[in-house]
Amino acid sequence: MRHATSRRIEGLPAPIQGVAQTLVDWIPLGILVLLWELASGTVVAEAVLPPPTTVVGEIVELIVTGDVFSHLFISLFRIGVGLGLSILAGVLLGVGMARSDPVENFFDIFLSMTYPIPKTALVPLAILWLGVGTEAAILIVFLACLLPIVLNSYNAAVDVDQNLVWSAQMMGTSDREMLYKVIFPATVPEIMTGIRQAVPIAFIALVSAELIASNQGIGYLILTSGQIGNYPTMFANIVIISAVAFVAVRGFEETRDRVLVWT
Amino acid sequence: MDVTADAEGGFDLSRVIDIGKSIYSLVILLVLWEVVGQLGLIHYYFLPPLSAIIARFIELTLNGEMLYNAYLTLYRALVGLAIASVLGVIVGVLSARNDLVDWFFDPIIKIGYPIPIISLIPVFMLWFGIGDISKIIMVAVGTFWPVAINARDSTRQVQTNLIWSAQMMGTSDRRLLWRVVMPAALPGILTGFQIAMPLSLIITFVFEMVAGGGGLGALEIAGVRSFQSEQVYAAIIAIMFIGIGLDRLLRFTRSRLLHWT
Numbered sequence: 001m002r003h004a005t006s007r008r009i010e011g012l013p014a015p016i017q018g019v020a021q022t023l024v025d026w027i028p029l030g031i032l033v034l035l036w037e038l039a040s041g042t043v044v045a046e047a048v049l050p051p052p053t054t055v056v057g058e059i060v061e062l063i064v065t066g067d068v069f070s071h072l073f074i075s076l077f078r079i080g081v082g083l084g085l086s087i088l089a090g091v092l093l094g095v096g097m098a099r100s101d102p103v104e105n106f107f108d109i110f111l112s113m114t115y116p117i118p119k120t121a122l123v124p125l126a127i128l129w130l131g132v133g134t135e136a137a138i139l140i141v142f143l144a145c146l147l148p149i150v151l152n153s154y155n156a157a158v159d160v161d162q163n164l165v166w167s168a169q170m171m172g173t174s175d176r177e178m179l180y181k182v183i184f185p186a187t188v189p190e191i192m193t194g195i196r197q198a199v200p201i202a203f204i205a206l207v208s209a210e211l212i213a214s215n216q217g218i219g220y221l222i223l224t225s226g227q228i229g230n231y232p233t234m235f236a237n238i239v240i241i242s243a244v245a246f247v248a249v250r251g252f253e254e255t256r257d258r259v260l261v262w263t
Numbered sequence: 264m265d266v267t268a269d270a271e272g273g274f275d276l277s278r279v280i281d282i283g284k285s286i287y288s289l290v291i292l293l294v295l296w297e298v299v300g301q302l303g304l305i306h307y308y309f310l311p312p313l314s315a316i317i318a319r320f321i322e323l324t325l326n327g328e329m330l331y332n333a334y335l336t337l338y339r340a341l342v343g344l345a346i347a348s349v350l351g352v353i354v355g356v357l358s359a360r361n362d363l364v365d366w367f368f369d370p371i372i373k374i375g376y377p378i379p380i381i382s383l384i385p386v387f388m389l390w391f392g393i394g395d396i397s398k399i400i401m402v403a404v405g406t407f408w409p410v411a412i413n414a415r416d417s418t419r420q421v422q423t424n425l426i427w428s429a430q431m432m433g434t435s436d437r438r439l440l441w442r443v444v445m446p447a448a449l450p451g452i453l454t455g456f457q458i459a460m461p462l463s464l465i466i467t468f469v470f471e472m473v474a475g476g477g478g479l480g481a482l483e484i485a486g487v488r489s490f491q492s493e494q495v496y497a498a499i500i501a502i503m504f505i506g507i508g509l510d511r512l513l514r515f516t517r518s519r520l521l522h523w524t
């Protein structure tokens with residue numbers, strides 16, 4: 001994926017070159033942040049766009065005082081449980097549909113009907129059923145993440161190399177062992193792809209649910225600090241949840257590359 | 264949806280059986296839904312009988328409320344998506360063709376794409392208010408990233424052989440872009456639109472739920488707040504139709520535009 005057409009720096013000693021390259025690569029972002037700093041309080045009112053220095057100060061304060069952690073942990077808990085359940089159910093459903101016709105006949109129509117519904121449109125339904133709070137947020141994260149995982153594990157399980165299955169059968173593998181020892185391992189890479197697609201969706205679903213149907217969590221904190229006019233806190237929390245989402249995606253990719261050594 | 268598979272004439276029984284197999288679960292669920300609702304096994308507020316929801320859906324459609332709110336939602340989502348499509352394709356293609364543009368946008372895209380865009384709704388309420396303009400800008404900003412990234416990556420992957428061949432035959436830079444690069448990158452660009460379309464609806468719905476101002480999202484949340492659960496379900500049915508319709512439309516456009524692949 002890494003692309004190297006942007007300006008390359010050459011002719012420097014290796015360690016310095018790496019640092020210089022990184023610097024040059026990120027200059028545009030530096031320019032933007034500088035413009036933001038300059039614009040704040042001059043072009044636009046400081047209240048409407050607090051300067052980056054203020055926002056960073058606010059982030060540091062939120063972390064030092066520990067105010068943010070209770071909300072952050074709740075948000076992470078919701079993501080963790082919702083995503084975890086969707087992985088469990090999604091893999092079972094995807095592999096089950098691929099290996100068994102009755103299962104596929106039963107569930108296929110539900111999947112193709114719910115596929116085009118943006119799952120965040122179901123937040124009001126979640127409030128209806130579960131009230132405002134953690135359960136509603138978990139339900140939305142679960143539903144939003146389910147489909148990419150089902151689709152990827154389904155496709156993977158359909159495409160399992162038939163030679164593998166035959167070889168295993170010839171060696172006397174039982175049906176149950178076949179599932180655990182042959183089918184699941186062969187589908188793991190695609191399941192990982194499904195989870196990789198689901199992680200950013202999980203964050204969108206989480207924040208949507210917390211904006212509309214919550215009284216805790218980072219999304220709730222963003223909305224309420226905006227409503228009471230505490231804009232530095234609002235921006236600080238947006239940066240925090242974005243950083244968490246970024247780390248989650250990158251962390252997952254790194255782990256996957258390390259675990260999936262055989263691909 | 265209620266395709267009842269009567270074996271009329273029985274001329275193609277296997278096909279009828281196939282259809283029956285693929286929809287029987289839905290029929291069972293819908294019947295169960297109605298029965299459970301009618302018997303009052305689940306409280307009306309949580310799960311009204313299907314017939315009550317359909318009646319409400321028809322009522323809202325006939326008095327124009329549903330159509331008007333659907334129009335508001337679609338207007339916001341599609342105008343925003345159109346703006347993002349134009350800007351995204353321009354930035355994406357330029358990034359792939361020009362080092363300086365790439366140098367500038369690469370870190371911005373790397374940082375901008377992972378931001379859970381929904382979290383910026385309160386910011387857009389602060390900057391642009393809660394009206395149509397604010398929602399449209401929000402949709403445009405949110406859907407810009409997938410469009411730009413797909414346009415960039417697919418333009419980069421255009422085979423250099425194609426470009427060299429065209430250049431050797433004396434194609435001008437401008438014609439090269441329109442006649443060689445863009446057609447070759449079109450499948451990837453359309454994939455970007457297909458990712459961005461549901462995102463535009465997501466942003467619009469959530470914005471409408473948070474800030475009001477009409478639209479299907481506002482209709483849904485109003486149903487929750489006034490304890491009219493039929494209205495919530497009716498709005499979700501409308502959303503499902505819109506989602507299916509737009510999805511079909513994009514697939515159809517794709518197959519028409521890409522008939523040569």
